[in-house]
């Protein structure tokens with residue numbers, strides 16, 4: 001890790017506008033090798049001290065605790081770390097944080113979804129998930145971000161344009177056929193066309209179906225995962241398993257935390273933690 005300022009992120013001002021305050025220890029002149037920058041990541045402002053040599057991926061992961069992109073080669077060859085800067089896909093492992101404090105909008109895969117579950121995903125995320133455009137998933141976040149950039153620039157790309165748009169991304173599992181299918185599916189949905197997916201014929205719902213009114217109020221609490229999920233796509237299968245447990249009344253969350261409503265007459269919080277550990281999702 002390069003650099004080392006302590007940062008505190010807060011959401012404030014308005015529901016859409018967020019900001020960050022810093023507890024940077026550096027008062028007065030900075031060393032020539034350091035720079036104070038304000039990074040706009042997924043709509044949140046993070047003011048942070050960075051080493052001039054520090055990559056955006058390093059700053060996000062080591063200083064800001066944002067684990068929203070994967071590191072593959074760390075040398076601008078695989079695209080696993082791709083994020084958007086002002087809508088253009090760039091390799092987070094290579095772009096320098098010190099150059100990104102001028103109001104540029106940084107978008108990660110965590111900033112794409114607009115709701116919960118599959119229906120709340122960005123069309124590109126949904127297409128990769130339901131068309132199976134991944135295997136181990138190491139490359140997937142980068143492919144998704146490059147696809148978002150491509151489809152914003154070229155709403156109906158040809159195969160040659162998809163190859164060109166994703167040329168900076170490598171999938172070592174070789175899922176290119178399904179990746180290309182996902183790009184075409186996402187493009188169709190973003191153009192307002194009705195789409196079906198390889199996984200199963202799914203009609204995209206504009207909004208998730210309304211939940212049945214609970215018959216038991218229950219106890220609700222949000223838990224942070226001891227180890228965050230690798231991707232948001234891992235949440236739904238986990239939530240589905242958890243909902244099968246008798247006494248679980250509601251489950252929602254993301255790759256970092258889960259909010260659970262349960263019947264306190266069935267088990268205590270400690271027993272609930274054991275249930276989560278049994279599902280290999282221990283919480284703090």
Ligand code: FES
Nearest residue numbers: 072073074079093
């Ligand atoms: S990790 Fe950045 S391009 Fe491979």
Ligand code: FES
Nearest residue numbers: 135136171172173
């Ligand atoms: S899904 Fe494994 S590297 Fe692409």
